[in-house]
Amino acid sequence: MINFIDISKTFTMKKQQTNALDHVSLQVRAGDIFGVIGFSGAGKSTLLRMVNGLETPTGGRIEVDGQDINTLSFSELRQVRKRIGMIFQQFNLLNSKTVYDNIAIPLRLNRVGEKEIRARVSELLEFVGLSDKVNAYPNQLSGGQKQRVGIARALATNPSILLCDEATSALDPETTDSILRLLEKINRELKITILIVTHEIHVIQRICNKVAVMEHGRVIEWGSVLDVFSNPQQEITKKFVQTVIADKIPDSIVQKLQGDRRNYKILRLQFLGENVRDNVLYRINKDFDVETNILFASVNELQQTVLGIFVIQVIGESPEIERVMDYIRNQQLSWQEVMI
Amino acid sequence: MMELGVPFSKIVLAAQQTIYMVSISLAIGSVLAMMMAMTLVLTNDNGILKNKYVYTVLNTVINIIRSIPFIILMVFILPLTKEIVGTRVGTTAALVPLVVFIAPYLTRLFENSILEVDKGIVEAAQAMGASYFEIVWYFLLPEAYGSLILSVTIGTIGLIGATAMAGAIGAGGVGDLALTYGYERLNFPLMLFTVIVLIIFVQIIQSFGNYFSSKVRNH
Numbered sequence: 001m002i003n004f005i006d007i008s009k010t011f012t013m014k015k016q017q018t019n020a021l022d023h024v025s026l027q028v029r030a031g032d033i034f035g036v037i038g039f040s041g042a043g044k045s046t047l048l049r050m051v052n053g054l055e056t057p058t059g060g061r062i063e064v065d066g067q068d069i070n071t072l073s074f075s076e077l078r079q080v081r082k083r084i085g086m087i088f089q090q091f092n093l094l095n096s097k098t099v100y101d102n103i104a105i106p107l108r109l110n111r112v113g114e115k116e117i118r119a120r121v122s123e124l125l126e127f128v129g130l131s132d133k134v135n136a137y138p139n140q141l142s143g144g145q146k147q148r149v150g151i152a153r154a155l156a157t158n159p160s161i162l163l164c165d166e167a168t169s170a171l172d173p174e175t176t177d178s179i180l181r182l183l184e185k186i187n188r189e190l191k192i193t194i195l196i197v198t199h200e201i202h203v204i205q206r207i208c209n210k211v212a213v214m215e216h217g218r219v220i221e222w223g224s225v226l227d228v229f230s231n232p233q234q235e236i237t238k239k240f241v242q243t244v245i246a247d248k249i250p251d252s253i254v255q256k257l258q259g260d261r262r263n264y265k266i267l268r269l270q271f272l273g274e275n276v277r278d279n280v281l282y283r284i285n286k287d288f289d290v291e292t293n294i295l296f297a298s299v300n301e302l303q304q305t306v307l308g309i310f311v312i313q314v315i316g317e318s319p320e321i322e323r324v325m326d327y328i329r330n331q332q333l334s335w336q337e338v339m340i
Numbered sequence: 341m342m343e344l345g346v347p348f349s350k351i352v353l354a355a356q357q358t359i360y361m362v363s364i365s366l367a368i369g370s371v372l373a374m375m376m377a378m379t380l381v382l383t384n385d386n387g388i389l390k391n392k393y394v395y396t397v398l399n400t401v402i403n404i405i406r407s408i409p410f411i412i413l414m415v416f417i418l419p420l421t422k423e424i425v426g427t428r429v430g431t432t433a434a435l436v437p438l439v440v441f442i443a444p445y446l447t448r449l450f451e452n453s454i455l456e457v458d459k460g461i462v463e464a465a466q467a468m469g470a471s472y473f474e475i476v477w478y479f480l481l482p483e484a485y486g487s488l489i490l491s492v493t494i495g496t497i498g499l500i501g502a503t504a505m506a507g508a509i510g511a512g513g514v515g516d517l518a519l520t521y522g523y524e525r526l527n528f529p530l531m532l533f534t535v536i537v538l539i540i541f542v543q544i545i546q547s548f549g550n551y552f553s554s555k556v557r558n559h
Contacts, residue, residue, distance in 0.1 A: 078471065
């Protein structure tokens with residue numbers, strides 16, 4: 001659907017070259033909600049803007065539905081842009097126009113008749129839940145409502161792709177959640193592929209099925225949200241993931257453990273899917289001569305799959321603890337020993 | 341009523357001349373200024389049609405014209421005036437220097453108004469697949485509208501000031517009346533009268549400008 005092939009972008013400022021993007025390759029499939037995360041300056045917005053040709057790469061190419069964006073003439077590019085919706089952090093609504101006229105603009109650009117526009121706008125307003133605001137001006141709306149208008153405007157021309165540039169970053173958490181639910185509905189009901197750029201990991205956790213992590217213009221890690229979140233490889237990914245999926249033993253417990261004179265090991269077990277969890281803990285307690293103590297547990301839902309993280313203290317004789325570790329090794333779960 | 345020392349018909353004629361000069365040169369000047377301002381905004385460094393050459397030339401020309409005081413500009417371009425309207429004197433002849441004076445002035449004001457429009461609006465327009473003309477027509481102009489009204493208001497008032505000097509080439513008008521009768525013939529009541537009329541004129545224009553601008557802006 002969207003194919004970034006070895007994209008580079010170099011800016012030259014005061015004879016100093018900066019690589020905004022450095023050989024980035026990614027594939028977004030039809031139906032994905034693809035999230036790109038990184039700190040500001042990582043190049044993610046530049047990458048997003050390449051999909052509709054607002055930015056052009058200095059190396060590599062972008063294919064949208066098999067079409068190379070950068071070889072198109074300006075009028076061909078404009079036709080492609082009409083099939084790609086875009087929403088923004090600052091909404092970018094026309095303050096001089098009513099909600100109705102804002103949503104009607106892309107239709108007017110397409111020379112759609114006023115009667116048809118009226119029907120389409122009211123349909124869109126109903127979809128985003130703002131039917132009562134049709135004659136309001138943007139300044140009379142809250143941030144969340146403005147973004148709903150932005151979304152309605154982006155959907156007006158029935159795009160197949162929706163680009164979201166930090167679309168929830170100016171909103172409070174509750175509003176963010178409602179906008180994310182709306183995006184999810186757009187993906188599910190209208191079958192629109194969504195590409196999201198954000199610095200908020202919970203946006204990725206909440207709705208994305210794929211994620212790419214960017215740093216200094218490079219994609220350092222990408223894949224399904226489930227894989228990346230359950231097994232982050234890069235430091236920065238771990239940092240991001242830790243803020244939504246806690247797996248650290250609280251300090252007070254660490255302190256207590258340091259005073260514990262018994263023979264023990266601390267194991268971090270990670271379960272994907274619900275079925276195995278109870279069984280494993282039950283077996284350890286029942287079949288081995290050890291005492292287990294849960295130091296920390298968290299259960300998170302990702303893509304309708306449960307990710308459970310348990311940190312347990314196994315207390316007993318060393319050979320018996322070894323037997324427990326052998327048993328865990330044979331189970332379908334990832335685990336590691338934790339040193340404190 | 342106070343004795344003004346000139347026939348009332350002369351005052352009416354002067355007022356008509358001023359209104360004629362201001363309205364015609366404002367109309368022509370605004371159209372030219374809008375085209376130049378739009379060109380400046382689109383071709384500047386952050387513009388969507390960035391063109392250093394066009395921008396620099398236009399920018400410099402505007403600066404040069406704006407450096408010349410109106411009274412000097414008026415006599416300086418007399419040959420051009422003769423070329424265009426066929427005469428060097430009279431109310432119509434004053435239109436040429438007035439347009440040459442007000443167009444660059446309005447260009448700067450319009451340029452500022454259009455630059456006030458959030459860059460994000462242009463980006464949204466581009467993302468919708470708008471053409472350059474559509475970006476100007478459907479996005480930049482509506483968004484700058486309130487500010488443009490204020491710019492025209494300021495331009496109009498500046499223009500009224502300039503018409504006072506147009507008497508130098510026999511254009512007449514309220515300012516000329518005050519100078520020839522009020523100043524040179526030491527007719528203080530007439531002077532006072534024209535000053536009051538001008539103040540009222542300017543107040544009314546500014547109030548109208550403020551009213552319409554805020555009506556457009558305060559949505």
